[in-house]
Amino acid sequence: MNLNALCRRHHLEQDAAELKLLLADTQAFLAHFSSSFPGESVQPRARAPVLQPASSPIDFKQAFATAATIQGTLRGLLEQIHAQLEQKPPLTHEEALAKIQSMWKLRKARKQLKALVGEVYASFQDPTTGQTYYYNKQTKQTQWTKPLALGKGSLPDPNAAPRKAKLATKVFASREEQELHAVAKLQAMARTHFARRHMRKLISSVYEKIWDAGTQRFYYHNTKTKEVKWEKPRWVNDEDLTTPRTRYEQLQQEAQRERRKAEKLLKAPPSQEEAARMVQRAYRRKTGFQNLLKLCRAVYERIYDPETERFYYHNTRTRETTWEKPLLLRGAQSDVFTPRTREKKLQMLKAAINGKTPRKLRVWSEEEAATRLQGLYRAKKAKEELGARLVQRFKQAIDPSSGQVYYVDLLTQEVSWDPPALLLRAHVQIETFE
Numbered sequence: 001m002n003l004n005a006l007c008r009r010h011h012l013e014q015d016a017a018e019l020k021l022l023l024a025d026t027q028a029f030l031a032h033f034s035s036s037f038p039g040e041s042v043q044p045r046a047r048a049p050v051l052q053p054a055s056s057p058i059d060f061k062q063a064f065a066t067a068a069t070i071q072g073t074l075r076g077l078l079e080q081i082h083a084q085l086e087q088k089p090p091l092t093h094e095e096a097l098a099k100i101q102s103m104w105k106l107r108k109a110r111k112q113l114k115a116l117v118g119e120v121y122a123s124f125q126d127p128t129t130g131q132t133y134y135y136n137k138q139t140k141q142t143q144w145t146k147p148l149a150l151g152k153g154s155l156p157d158p159n160a161a162p163r164k165a166k167l168a169t170k171v172f173a174s175r176e177e178q179e180l181h182a183v184a185k186l187q188a189m190a191r192t193h194f195a196r197r198h199m200r201k202l203i204s205s206v207y208e209k210i211w212d213a214g215t216q217r218f219y220y221h222n223t224k225t226k227e228v229k230w231e232k233p234r235w236v237n238d239e240d241l242t243t244p245r246t247r248y249e250q251l252q253q254e255a256q257r258e259r260r261k262a263e264k265l266l267k268a269p270p271s272q273e274e275a276a277r278m279v280q281r282a283y284r285r286k287t288g289f290q291n292l293l294k295l296c297r298a299v300y301e302r303i304y305d306p307e308t309e310r311f312y313y314h315n316t317r318t319r320e321t322t323w324e325k326p327l328l329l330r331g332a333q334s335d336v337f338t339p340r341t342r343e344k345k346l347q348m349l350k351a352a353i354n355g356k357t358p359r360k361l362r363v364w365s366e367e368e369a370a371t372r373l374q375g376l377y378r379a380k381k382a383k384e385e386l387g388a389r390l391v392q393r394f395k396q397a398i399d400p401s402s403g404q405v406y407y408v409d410l411l412t413q414e415v416s417w418d419p420p421a422l423l424l425r426a427h428v429q430i431e432t433f434e
Contacts, residue, residue, distance in 0.1 A: 009085065016081045023074045029067050100186065110151075117149045130217060200236050207233050209241040279373060296328045298346065302336040304403035314339075338405055341419060387428040394420060394430050 122135045135142050172178040209218040221228050302311045
């Protein structure tokens with residue numbers, strides 16, 4: 001922390017101390033007035049008080065209202081100062097290194113402690129209640145509560161094969177190469193940590209735990225599919241999941257925060273830099289979602305079942321089949337290909353990748369970036385208009401003999417087994433003949 005930041009923090013602390021003294025005096029005055037006039041209850045006024053002449057009597061009600069208004073103003077100023085004091089300044093290079101080292105040492109110490117506790121304790125399941133209890137091998141005692149040192153983790157399986165520790169054999173040519181390798185490792189660990197935390201947050205937003213009084217256990221309810229099961233969802237712990245009542249309260253609080261944020265944006269429009277960042281985030285989010293859709297469509301394929309006259313979906317990686325459409329592909333603008341179309345798309349993608357040359361990164365100026373964004377926006381609008389026209393022109397039908405989908409051009413009355421190229425580029429879903 002530099003000298004200017006220290007001075008600013010010192011001034012804020014002095015202001016907070018003076019405001020606390022003023023607030024204490026105001027509260028003492030209000031308490032004395034309330035005790036002297038117990039029957040009087042005056043609400044604070046928003047307008048400024050009118051000064052009385054020296055000869056006129058004192059209006060105690062107006063004085064009480066003025067003091068109450070001052071008390072509210074002092075509380076608001078104190079909250080603002082505390083909020084500024086809680087904001088931490090950015091760390092210097094040395095402070096960041098020391099913080100990362102301390103976090104790494106703490107993580108390593110926790111792992112060693114968990115390993116020691118895992119050697120002392122063993123977990124078993126009670127056949128009558130189905131609950132897990134823990135046995136201390138040294139003291140020969142049992143307990144229902146999990147040892148605190150384990151945290152959110154669990155005891156290792158004694159029947160599992162021991163994992164061999166991988167030895168670091170990488171040799172670095174220079175100090176700079178070693179630092180770059182360390183930076184890449186730290187960034188990968190941070191991305192993994194944030195990805196796991198985001199995954200736990202997504203799973204916790206879908207599942208809720210409900211206590212069963214008969215079995216004295218929690219069961220887990222999926223609020224999307226309405227399914228219940230005794231097994232806890234993967235990647236989350238009981239501490240991450242909430243009960244229906246707590247989950248409802250959290251949703252209400254989140255809705256209120258979003259409403260306040262929207263009202264704040266309406267009252268104070270964003271600056272030019274903030275608006276540019278918002279547009280960039282929206283563009284990156286849409287591009288990432290489109291890439292995720294492409295990856296998902298490359299894995300799944302839909303196959304027609306002539307017996308049930310329905311499509312089922314096949315995961316080409318896990319070889320699993322399901323009647324329900326994948327969650328990411330349930331939008332109106334995304335569909336799953338048939339095996340024939342999917343194979344053709346994969347061949348086109350491989351050919352494009354093999355013939356693709358890496359492009360150099362380009363630094364855009366402000367005018368070029370604005371022109372580029374305007375062009376992308378116009379292209380998006382043109383693509384939406386093209387998609388609407390394609391939906392009116394093309395329709396798809398199912399051949400009852402083969403179960404394959406073919407496409408009909410309503411304008412030329414032509415049919416084709418392959419979807420038109422414009423449909424593939426526009427990523428639109430056309431209607432089916434009834």
